[in-house]
Amino acid sequence: MEQEILTKRISGKRSFKIQTNNNAFKSGMKDGVPIGLGYLAVSFSLGIMAKSAGLTPFQGFLVSLLCNASAGEFAGFSVIAAAGSFLEMAMAILVANARYLLMGCALSQRMEPGLALRHRLIMAFDITDEVFAITIARPGWLNPYYTYGAMVTTMPFWAIGTALGVMAGNMLPANIVSAFSVALYGMFLAVIIPQAKKDKVVAVLIVISFALSYLGTYIPFIKDMSDGTKTIIFTILISAGAAILFPRKPQEES
Amino acid sequence: MNTDIYIYIFIMAAVSYAIRVLPVTLIKKQIKNQFIQSFLYYVPYVTLAVMTFPAIINATQSKISGILAFIAGTIAAWFNFGLFKVAVTCCAVVFISELFIL
Numbered sequence: 001m002e003q004e005i006l007t008k009r010i011s012g013k014r015s016f017k018i019q020t021n022n023n024a025f026k027s028g029m030k031d032g033v034p035i036g037l038g039y040l041a042v043s044f045s046l047g048i049m050a051k052s053a054g055l056t057p058f059q060g061f062l063v064s065l066l067c068n069a070s071a072g073e074f075a076g077f078s079v080i081a082a083a084g085s086f087l088e089m090a091m092a093i094l095v096a097n098a099r100y101l102l103m104g105c106a107l108s109q110r111m112e113p114g115l116a117l118r119h120r121l122i123m124a125f126d127i128t129d130e131v132f133a134i135t136i137a138r139p140g141w142l143n144p145y146y147t148y149g150a151m152v153t154t155m156p157f158w159a160i161g162t163a164l165g166v167m168a169g170n171m172l173p174a175n176i177v178s179a180f181s182v183a184l185y186g187m188f189l190a191v192i193i194p195q196a197k198k199d200k201v202v203a204v205l206i207v208i209s210f211a212l213s214y215l216g217t218y219i220p221f222i223k224d225m226s227d228g229t230k231t232i233i234f235t236i237l238i239s240a241g242a243a244i245l246f247p248r249k250p251q252e253e254s
Numbered sequence: 255m256n257t258d259i260y261i262y263i264f265i266m267a268a269v270s271y272a273i274r275v276l277p278v279t280l281i282k283k284q285i286k287n288q289f290i291q292s293f294l295y296y297v298p299y300v301t302l303a304v305m306t307f308p309a310i311i312n313a314t315q316s317k318i319s320g321i322l323a324f325i326a327g328t329i330a331a332w333f334n335f336g337l338f339k340v341a342v343t344c345c346a347v348v349f350i351s352e353l354f355i356l
Contacts, residue, residue: 029255062263066298067267076262090265093269093273098273102274104274104276106272106297108277120278123278124279127274129302143321152263175315178319179324182320183341185309185327186330187325188303189344190330190331192303213303213304231305242300
């Protein structure tokens with residue numbers, strides 16, 4: 001009898017958990033759709049670059065499926081086009097993608113300490129600017145199924161878009177590409193602005209980030225750096241400065 | 255040359271994954287250090303802000319449509335429109351404004 005109740009309770013808990021995971025997966029898929037559409041436009045232009053570097057549609061598809069990085073792939077294609085060394089390739093990818101290291105650190109703090117290794121391994125595969133943005137915007141511990149949902153509706157677009165870009169080149173009308181190209185930035189705004197309303201420090205940091213990032217396109221030496229490098233430098237400088245000037249009390253952690 | 259391309263692709267994939275997987279598998283404990291904790295809390299917002307501006311005004315055919323999308327997106331996000339609606343708002347603003355500008 002007691003055993004039965006216990007079993008019932010456990011299975012009840014489990015079905016609740018499955019439902020939570022299902023819902024998280026669906027939310028992830030839904031939030032992934034606009035990202036996927038944005039990806040299609042961006043990866044299409046990436047495909048055009050892959051073609052000029054001498055890649056076939058399949059190779060472009062493969063790179064995008066495995067790398068999931070705009071700046072990183074862009075850097076990689078430049079190395080291939082210049083027939084650079086393998087070491088150059090590794091360094092180029094490292095620098096262009098180093099911000100994902102920071103994002104990974106930030107994500108690690110939002111993963112439940114007991115989260116299984118397989119979840120960590122799969123979630124890591126698709127840490128991109130956009131998927132990171134929607135993942136970190138969720139409250140509480142990260143639910144890996146949310147990220148998986150987003151992966152399902154974003155990764156195919158990214159890979160297919162690249163292949164299409166290699167095949168078709170400049171076929172989409174310019175005004176459509178232009179409109180699509182801001183979708184990703186719109187999503188970034190949707191993540192950072194609501195937090196700025198809640199946290200004045202974040203609001204000030206966002207304004208400073210916009211300003212410095214803008215100045216960075218004019219300041220000699222800095223303006224010649226790649227976008228990936230600039231992003232890392234500004235992120236570290238501004239975040240470290242804020243952490244020194246406005247340290248957060250541990251209980252504020254949501 | 256063809257084999258070379260696959261070696262390039264392998265290096266690209268391996269380095270890209272290593273950068274992402276190392277922090278989430280090696281850092282399993284909650285970091286107690288207040289500086290690092292604060293730093294990591296600020297990183298997402300700062301890095302997304304840095305990537306958004308001025309990139310958004312250089313992504314479009316006309317800087318003006320990019321600026322309009324930036325303003326419209328910020329307002330939409332301020333009123334908690336959500337990811338999808340903010341993104342669509344930005345796209346629509348660019349599409350419509352470029353009909354007039356260009």
